Amino acid sequence: MPSTKVARARAGLVWAGLLVALIVPVLAAAASPLLAWRDPVYILAGLAGVLGLALLLVQPLLAGGMLPGVSLARSRRAHRWIGGGLVAAVVIHVAALWITSPPDVVDALLFRSPTSFSVWGVIAMWAVFAAALLAASRRRLRLRPSTWRRAHTALAAVIVLGTVLHALLIQGTMETVSKILLCALVVAATARVVAGRRTPTRRPR
Amino acid sequence: MTTPLTTRRTLLRLAGAAAATGMSGLLVPAHAQGVAPTPSMRGGANNYRPGAPVVARIGGGGFWMTGTVRRAGDGAPLAGQRIQIWAHTTEGQERDPQSHGATLTDAEGVFRLEMPQIIPAFGQAHGHLAYDSGEFQTVFLRPVMARASDTSLNADFVLQPA
Numbered sequence: 001m002p003s004t005k006v007a008r009a010r011a012g013l014v015w016a017g018l019l020v021a022l023i024v025p026v027l028a029a030a031a032s033p034l035l036a037w038r039d040p041v042y043i044l045a046g047l048a049g050v051l052g053l054a055l056l057l058v059q060p061l062l063a064g065g066m067l068p069g070v071s072l073a074r075s076r077r078a079h080r081w082i083g084g085g086l087v088a089a090v091v092i093h094v095a096a097l098w099i100t101s102p103p104d105v106v107d108a109l110l111f112r113s114p115t116s117f118s119v120w121g122v123i124a125m126w127a128v129f130a131a132a133l134l135a136a137s138r139r140r141l142r143l144r145p146s147t148w149r150r151a152h153t154a155l156a157a158v159i160v161l162g163t164v165l166h167a168l169l170i171q172g173t174m175e176t177v178s179k180i181l182l183c184a185l186v187v188a189a190t191a192r193v194v195a196g197r198r199t200p201t202r203r204p205r
Numbered sequence: 206m207t208t209p210l211t212t213r214r215t216l217l218r219l220a221g222a223a224a225a226t227g228m229s230g231l232l233v234p235a236h237a238q239g240v241a242p243t244p245s246m247r248g249g250a251n252n253y254r255p256g257a258p259v260v261a262r263i264g265g266g267g268f269w270m271t272g273t274v275r276r277a278g279d280g281a282p283l284a285g286q287r288i289q290i291w292a293h294t295t296e297g298q299e300r301d302p303q304s305h306g307a308t309l310t311d312a313e314g315v316f317r318l319e320m321p322q323i324i325p326a327f328g329q330a331h332g333h334l335a336y337d338s339g340e341f342q343t344v345f346l347r348p349v350m351a352r353a354s355d356t357s358l359n360a361d362f363v364l365q366p367a
Contacts, residue, residue, distance in 0.1 A: 039298065
């Protein structure tokens with residue numbers, strides 16, 4: 001039937017577009033000339049940050065069940081796993097930066113860094129931890145689903161805003177154009193899901 | 206007859222010109238007491254290694270760190286002052302010993318030290334400088350390059366007695 005053909009083509013386009021949007025910025029950062037003058041731990045720190053930013057594009061799409069061909073239940077399960085991956089990426093990013101230059105990371109964590117992007121990064125880091133904690137203790141908290149969801153969504157908005165400002169203000173390994181495009185996509189996807197809220201609120205099983 | 210117009214714009218221009226003249230040093234004798242000491246910058250002391258040796262050049266060179274050292278109050282140039290310099294360069298990270306070196310100011314209180322190209326690290330292309338010889342109060346500076354492609358960076362010290 002032509003309608004299924006169209007739907008299939010559309011799904012293929014969405015997935016291909018998503019893969020390109022995720023892979024190009026990571027490859028561009030991996031090809032940065034700055035890497036020649038960094039040691040492996042510092043390179044790992046930067047790449048963990050880039051991967052974390054890329055995961056922020058997938059998270060709202062999964063939370064909103066917006067990826068074609070994936071059921072909402074499977075989408076939400078993937079959202080949880082990738083959320084765990086995001087926490088890991090943040091921990092690796094900060095720990096590897098700490099190994100590279102302890103005083104700079106201590107300044108950032110204590111909000112006394114000379115660079116504003118550090119402040120945004122640390123705010124986003126705490127929001128990631130809080131959102132993950134909220135997700136992990138969902139059953140124990142016994143919040144009303146709508147309340148839980150509002151809190152998790154608010155934290156997600158802080159994560160996205162903080163991370164995007166952090167990334168845009170940094171002169172680092174990310175290539176400028178691919179960085180701006182990825183940030184724009186992350187903001188657009190998040191805004192769509194936060195504003196839309198069209199998906200049903202489900203109680204935890 | 207034309208009336209001279211004093212618009213907000215001309216006022217701003219005059220104020221700007223006056224400020225520029227004052228800061229350029231032309232009016233220094235008139236403002237002899239007004240040269241304020243340079244405060245340390247946030248993060249300036251990060252990855253500091255005390256006692257960096259005085260060197261003719263850090264590594265292979267190609268990049269210039271320049272500046273002046275003056276005395277607070279009268280603004281007199283300070284000769285023979287030791288300034289320590291370090292940065293993340295093409296030849297090492299900030300913590301690496303080979304990234305550190307020191308130089309002395311000349312009779313005019315000017316210092317110039319050649320070092321490897323500074324590259325962006327921790328999100329900004331920046332350098333570190335320290336005055337830490339004891340005669341005057343310690344100052345740590347962390348100037349930021351306007352562009353990562355710049356091949357020089359300047360930082361001025363105004364020191365007050367310890």
